[in-house]
Amino acid sequence: MTYKNSANQSAYENLEIYNSSKYHRDAGYIAKNREIKAQRKEGSLVDAYTGEKIARDGKSDLDHVISAKEIHDDRGRVLAGIKGTDLANCEENLQATNPHTNRTKKADSMDEFLDKYGDEYTEDQKSNMHQIDAAARKSYESKLGKAYYTSPRFVKDLTVTAGNVSVRMGARQALGLVFAEMWFAVKEEFQNVGEKFNLGDFFTSLGRGIKVGFERAKRKYDELFSRFLSGAVAGALASLTTTLCNFFFSTAKNVVRIIRQSYASLVEAGKVLFINLDNYTFGDRMRAVVKILSIGASIVVGVIVSDAVGKTGIASIPVLGEAVQTFCGTFVTGIMSCTLLYFFDRSEIIRKLVKALDGLHTIETEIDYYRRQADYFEKYAAQLMEIDLEQFQQEAALCNSIASDIEHAKTEKDLNIILRKALKDIGGILPWDEQKSFNDFMKDRSACLIFE
Numbered sequence: 001m002t003y004k005n006s007a008n009q010s011a012y013e014n015l016e017i018y019n020s021s022k023y024h025r026d027a028g029y030i031a032k033n034r035e036i037k038a039q040r041k042e043g044s045l046v047d048a049y050t051g052e053k054i055a056r057d058g059k060s061d062l063d064h065v066i067s068a069k070e071i072h073d074d075r076g077r078v079l080a081g082i083k084g085t086d087l088a089n090c091e092e093n094l095q096a097t098n099p100h101t102n103r104t105k106k107a108d109s110m111d112e113f114l115d116k117y118g119d120e121y122t123e124d125q126k127s128n129m130h131q132i133d134a135a136a137r138k139s140y141e142s143k144l145g146k147a148y149y150t151s152p153r154f155v156k157d158l159t160v161t162a163g164n165v166s167v168r169m170g171a172r173q174a175l176g177l178v179f180a181e182m183w184f185a186v187k188e189e190f191q192n193v194g195e196k197f198n199l200g201d202f203f204t205s206l207g208r209g210i211k212v213g214f215e216r217a218k219r220k221y222d223e224l225f226s227r228f229l230s231g232a233v234a235g236a237l238a239s240l241t242t243t244l245c246n247f248f249f250s251t252a253k254n255v256v257r258i259i260r261q262s263y264a265s266l267v268e269a270g271k272v273l274f275i276n277l278d279n280y281t282f283g284d285r286m287r288a289v290v291k292i293l294s295i296g297a298s299i300v301v302g303v304i305v306s307d308a309v310g311k312t313g314i315a316s317i318p319v320l321g322e323a324v325q326t327f328c329g330t331f332v333t334g335i336m337s338c339t340l341l342y343f344f345d346r347s348e349i350i351r352k353l354v355k356a357l358d359g360l361h362t363i364e365t366e367i368d369y370y371r372r373q374a375d376y377f378e379k380y381a382a383q384l385m386e387i388d389l390e391q392f393q394q395e396a397a398l399c400n401s402i403a404s405d406i407e408h409a410k411t412e413k414d415l416n417i418i419l420r421k422a423l424k425d426i427g428g429i430l431p432w433d434e435q436k437s438f439n440d441f442m443k444d445r446s447a448c449l450i451f452e
Contacts, residue, residue, distance in 0.1 A: 003079070005157050012078045023068040028089030033062050036096045048095035048132060050125050061102035065093050065136040069107040080147040092139040095132060109133075178217040179327055185213030186335065202343075206335060283354035287344055294340035302333030398425060 003009040023029060037060075039045040045054045054060050064071075068088040071077060077084060087093070105113045110133035114126055121129070148154050186209035189202075280288060306329030310321075344350050402422040409415040423430065431449045432441040441447050 003075070008079055012075055015073075015078060018069050018072045020068060023064075023072075023085055023088050026085040026089050028085065029062070029094065032089065032091070032094045036060060036062055039096075045096060047097050047101075049097045049101055049129050050121065051128060052098075054096070054098070059099050060096050061099045063095050063097050063102040063105060064088055065095055065110070065133055066140055067107040067109070070109065071140075076144050076148075080144045081151065081153075082143065082147050087140060087143065090139070093136045175323060178214065179331075181217040182210050182213030183331075185209040185216065190338075202339060206339070283357035286357055287350065287354055291341060291344050294344065295337050298333050298336035298340065301336050302329040302331075305329055305332040 003012065036045065040054055040058070040060055041056060043053075043056050045060060046052070047054055047060075049063075066088070068084065071088045072084040077087060104117055108116070110129055114121075114129065118126055186206055189205040189209040192205070306325045309325050309328045402418070402425070405418045405422070406415065409418055420430075429450075429452050431451050432438060433447065436444070436447075
């Protein structure tokens with residue numbers, strides 16, 4: 001529970017330190033204790049928690065169901081303005097029990113107490129303790145509610161709070177309308193951008209869009225402005241408009257400096273630049289790096305603008321200050337990031353630069369060559385894995401034998417015999433009729449060589 005009224009907060013902070021003797025010396029506690037002692041002497045006293053009868057010569061204690069300390073420190077009780085002794089020592093909150101239960105419970109709530117010592121009691125006893133605690137708390141909350149909600153302080157607090165909320169909502173609504181008109185005007189500037197993109201002209205048009213949007217808002221919501229945006233607020237908004245316009249008018253001259261300040265995106269840019277997980281070409285990789293840096297720059301610029309707006313005094317305006325700062329920072333970050341991405345994707349200068357970079361011979365070119373060779377080797381290795389090893393060994397032995405015979409051939413006739421035999425061993429077929437000699441076959445005009 002927190003206080004919305006500073007007077008209530010102050011009253012709680014100045015609350016006197018809890019003193020148990022103050023509650024035990026209270027008239028209500030003394031009267032209840034006297035009543036309990038009388039019941040014990042009569043032999044009619046029963047332990048409220050355990051249900052066990054307390055003997056005439058036995059001992060009993062008087063326990064606060066809701067501890068006096070909890071009631072004393074309760075922010076709701078302070079708000080209701082009720083004395084702690086009146087609540088702690090009322091009939092529903094004082095119960096007779098045995099000394100052991102009272103002195104182990106101390107200032108714990110019933111739930112806390114049973115979590116620690118619940119094993120010492122039966123399920124029925126624990127259920128009874130929970131019921132007594134619930135009844136005491138219900139009565140306690142009822143008294144607080146009745147005391148506060150029927151008090152003049154509640155009516156005053158309610159009126160002030162309702163007034164603040166209504167003013168806050170009205171001011172935020174009016175401010176939202178202004179910002180909406182600004183955005184619509186800037187959106188029109190976006191739609192008017194052609195294929196030939198010029199960054200400097202574009203930022204100038206954004207500044208113009210903000211100014212046009214503000215003027216439209218003033219014309220369109222005259223009555224609303226007269227009620228909510230008069231005096232200092234209207235002056236602050238005019239200052240805000242000037243700040244935003246000046247920012248976009250000057251940004252075209254400072255694009256390089258802004259991008260250099262984008263330190264937050266260096267790690268991501270470095271990953272693209274040095275690792276290149278997406279296998280960009282050199283030109284596209286450079287463009288991706290610049291895009292990342294530009295997003296970081298946009299965030300930095302948004303923060304700078306938010307701080308600059310705060311220094312104009314707008315941050316001190318009740319209700320509106322924080323909303324204006326947040327909008328300005330987000331507005332500038334969004335426009336900057338979208339604009340720069342648009343520029344890097346559609347600018348003719350960037351396209352030519354990317355094409356030129358792609359034509360450069362870089363280490364990436366060599367890496368790509370060896371990467372392709374590795375792919376070829378991987379495919380070839382996969383094909384080798386499909387070869388029948390035993391058959392491959394037999395074929396290799398046959399080839400070695402043929403090569404050895406050819407190497408030892410001494411005449412052309414021997415070589416001819418070796419080659420014929422080799423052709424037969426590998427399952428080849430002569431392209432001419434074996435029944436004729438090669439010379440006779442070639443002399444026969446009707447013969448035809450057949451290669452299979």
